[in-house]
Amino acid sequence: MSHDIRFLGAALAHIEQDDPETIVRDAIDLCESMAEDASAELMRIRTVAGGRPDEDIDEVKEAYFNSPGKAFEMLMGWNSKNPERTLRKLAKRLDEVFRRIGKGLTVKCRPRYGRQSGRCKGGESLAYQMGNVAGGPKTFHLCPSYFDRGSTSRAAIVAHELCHAIGGFGGTLDLRNSEGEKIYGKRRAMDFARAEPDRACISPENVEQLLYYRERLKDQDEFVPIPDSIWAGLPNFIDAAVDLRDGRRVFFKGRRFWEWDPTSANVSSFRRLGEDGWDGVPREADGALRINQNQVVFYKGPVSVTFDTRPSVNGVVDVGQTPAIGDMFQRLLGVDAAVALPDTDEALLFRNTYVQRLDLNRGRITGSRRIWDVGFSNSGDLYGYYDAVVTGVDDRLHFFTAGHVQRRDIPRFDWG
Numbered sequence: 001m002s003h004d005i006r007f008l009g010a011a012l013a014h015i016e017q018d019d020p021e022t023i024v025r026d027a028i029d030l031c032e033s034m035a036e037d038a039s040a041e042l043m044r045i046r047t048v049a050g051g052r053p054d055e056d057i058d059e060v061k062e063a064y065f066n067s068p069g070k071a072f073e074m075l076m077g078w079n080s081k082n083p084e085r086t087l088r089k090l091a092k093r094l095d096e097v098f099r100r101i102g103k104g105l106t107v108k109c110r111p112r113y114g115r116q117s118g119r120c121k122g123g124e125s126l127a128y129q130m131g132n133v134a135g136g137p138k139t140f141h142l143c144p145s146y147f148d149r150g151s152t153s154r155a156a157i158v159a160h161e162l163c164h165a166i167g168g169f170g171g172t173l174d175l176r177n178s179e180g181e182k183i184y185g186k187r188r189a190m191d192f193a194r195a196e197p198d199r200a201c202i203s204p205e206n207v208e209q210l211l212y213y214r215e216r217l218k219d220q221d222e223f224v225p226i227p228d229s230i231w232a233g234l235p236n237f238i239d240a241a242v243d244l245r246d247g248r249r250v251f252f253k254g255r256r257f258w259e260w261d262p263t264s265a266n267v268s269s270f271r272r273l274g275e276d277g278w279d280g281v282p283r284e285a286d287g288a289l290r291i292n293q294n295q296v297v298f299y300k301g302p303v304s305v306t307f308d309t310r311p312s313v314n315g316v317v318d319v320g321q322t323p324a325i326g327d328m329f330q331r332l333l334g335v336d337a338a339v340a341l342p343d344t345d346e347a348l349l350f351r352n353t354y355v356q357r358l359d360l361n362r363g364r365i366t367g368s369r370r371i372w373d374v375g376f377s378n379s380g381d382l383y384g385y386y387d388a389v390v391t392g393v394d395d396r397l398h399f400f401t402a403g404h405v406q407r408r409d410i411p412r413f414d415w416g
């Protein structure tokens with residue numbers, strides 16, 4: 001497709017990369033395929049029940065929550081009041097992005113300073129849109145810092161800018177959250193998706209982050225598909241997992257469980273809860289945690305069930321309450337995933353983007369943070385929304401999300 005890519009004033013002198021025109025063309029091409037792919041995925045989700053999403057919304061919801069990497073759940077939330085309307089709005093945005101690209105775009109690359117610098121002046125902007133009236137729905141502006149971004153990010157930013165020109169007179173503005181902050185960046189976009197899914201579906205930043213994350217899932221050094229990991233044999237969307245003292249890792253899903261055995265380093269074929277072990281453990285538990293040598297707690301909603309693994313007991317010994325997760329403003333009841341850290345008396349509890357430290361000796365929560373603040377990262381970002389977390393043989397934490405595993409060093413974090 002022919003795009004009109006112009007370099008205004010001294011723009012070329014302010015861009016450090018070679019061949020910036022090809023960089024822009026590649027970003028537009030990648031954006032087009034990202035948006036088309038996400039749109040097709042959303043179409044599959046909405047028509048899963050035979051093309052009448054408003055009648056079979058439960059099936060649509062299940063397909064939406066089971067999207068690869070939970071991408072739609074994390075970055076668009078779920079509007080239970082009017083799901084079909086928000087899905088339609090989101091679909092419109094994704095469609096418009098690749099349709100506009102298909103018609104050809106005008107991109108004005110501006111210098112960092114000087115008469116032609118526009119909103120690039122000051123050096124903080126990456127890209128901007130002048131709005132429907134001034135710029136036209138197919139025109140946007142790029143600043144020199146845009147070229148410093150990675151290729152996936154550059155492509156997703158194109159979608160963001162095109163979204164500004166959708167939605168009638170004046171276009172879609174960058175939305176603000178309840179604290180009045182503009183929705184920029186992954187963290188705000190994820191919070192916004194959870195708090196206001198009816199608006200997240202029209203937020204340019206949420207569309208950008210959705211496309212960026214879906215593309216990142218393809219990076220197999222970062223997101224390892226379960227079949228390519230040491231956990232091959234496990235299903236996608238695990239409910240819960242636990243590290244036992246003897247080194248076995250046990251994974252739970254529905255009415256079934258699987259064991260990873262440290263001697264063979266293999267995952268067993270599935271067994272049935274009750275018949276083959278773990279009698280009395282809730283089906284579809286949210287998370288599981290070994291709290292001492294022999295006992296495992298299963299969290300399911302507000303209820304926690306303690307199971308004693310000693311052969312002499314081998315059964316449920318206590319039923320109690322699940323701790324609330326979050327900070328002083330957000331109290332989220334329930335646990336997505338939990339893991340005891342090896343050689344300590346500490347455990348971590350996860351719930352969407354929060355992590356809490358649990359002192360296993362005192363049985364008390366002693367710290368609460370956002371996942372990205374704890375320093376798990378040695379490469380790339382963590383997003384949260386885990387199905388399960390276990391320790392691997394590499395002494396790292398293995399985070400399961402949908403069909404993928406991410407591995408991270410255990411953080412040495414001062415929860416003080």
Ligand SMILES: [Zn+2]
Nearest residue numbers: 160164174204
């Ligand atoms: Zn914007």
